[in-house]
Amino acid sequence: MPDLAKKYSVLLTSEARAELETIARKTSAGVAKVRRATILLMADEAHPDGGYADWEIAAEVGLCERQVVRIRQKFVKSGVQPTLTRATRSDAGIRRALDGRAEAQLVTIACSTPPEGRDHWTLQMLCDELQRLRVVKSVCCETVRQVLKKTNCGLGNPNASASPKRTDRDSSHGWKKSSTSTRKRSTNSVR
Secondary structure, three states: OOHHHOOOOEEEHHHHHHHHHHHHOOOOOHHHHHHHHHHHHEOOOOOOOOOHHHHHHHHOOOOOHHHHHHHHHHHHHHHHHHOOOOOOOOOOOOOOOOOOHHHHHHHHHHOOOOOOOOOOOOOOOHHHHHHOOOOOOOOOOHHHHHHOOOOOOOOOOOOOOOOOOOOOOOOOOOOOOHHHHHHHHOOOOOO
């Protein structure tokens, strides 16, 4: 594997270093931002206090060496500010197909008795039922599967419920008291 520290060397200007030192000292900044600023300061080869190896930086900040390499790469490719801030998710702001109310109705349907002539609910039947009841306009089977995976609901089983089964106190396999001692005698008794 090529030496990525040489390929992606961090060289900070005095202004950028001053900004990063301010961020690293802040208590109000987020932990990840402070950690990234510290990594860049320790990796700076243009300063006498910098130039640490990736494994030393990783040990100091509590990350793996690969994460330190990624932060170094992002700095070289993008600059200081993009390296310090976290990227927004690509699905941010997209409405979920099933909100909490719709999920509750889905679980209720899935745990109910299946339609006449069927012994259990299928994912497609649940999608169709949600649309028939006008809970949602449309929903795919994969979304229904993921919601049901979060619960312990059996599809159409008798006594099915979305909650885990409770065990009685008597059925637990806890510690049992024994009247016999497990210790060996340390002295021989004379009679």
